[in-house]
Amino acid sequence: MPEASENSKRWVISTREEMRQAAIAVVKEATRKVSIYTHDLEPGIYDDPEFLEVIKHLVLSQAYARIRVLISDPTRAIKNGNNFVHLGRRLNTYIEFRHVREDLRTHAEAFCIADEKALVYRLQAPRWEGIADTYEPAVAKLYGKMFDEIWLASEVEMEFRQLGI
Secondary structure, X not given: OHHHHHOOOEEEEOOHHHHHHHHHHHXXXXXXXXXXXXXXXXXXXXXXXXXXXXXXXXXXXXXXXXXXXXXOOOHHHHHHOOHHHHHHHHOOOXXXXXXXXXXXXXXXXXXXXXXXXXXXXXXXXXXXXEEEEOOXXXXXXXXXXXXXXXXXXXXXXXXXXXXXX
């Protein structure tokens, strides 16, 4: 697919604003699936109105769209509320949240993958430094496989059910 790789865009991110823009750009590449591994639903990123609008457009325009979110530490999102969580309540057939099982919380990274081809990746979740790429299927599949393994081992906990997630 030389055409797809010609349209590929790769860039380095180093600030919260760059991360927000990268998350939006990557999710815009999705046509059916978005997988997010986050430690605390990064406020200002995943609850940003522009990001939420892209997610909403995806799930309302694609009958088989699926958004999966793994959260290592949902305490802040539960305590302070989060617009992504509220959107997930309204679109619960498309958006699903799971709490990462305690023994699997050893992953320091955070990432967002669109259709196993585009991704934004940060090696250390508390830091904003990372990379984004609109077409990198080999790397996206690698992290997608890790995401799937954690997803299958994690379950919705009671605190999520109470929030509707």
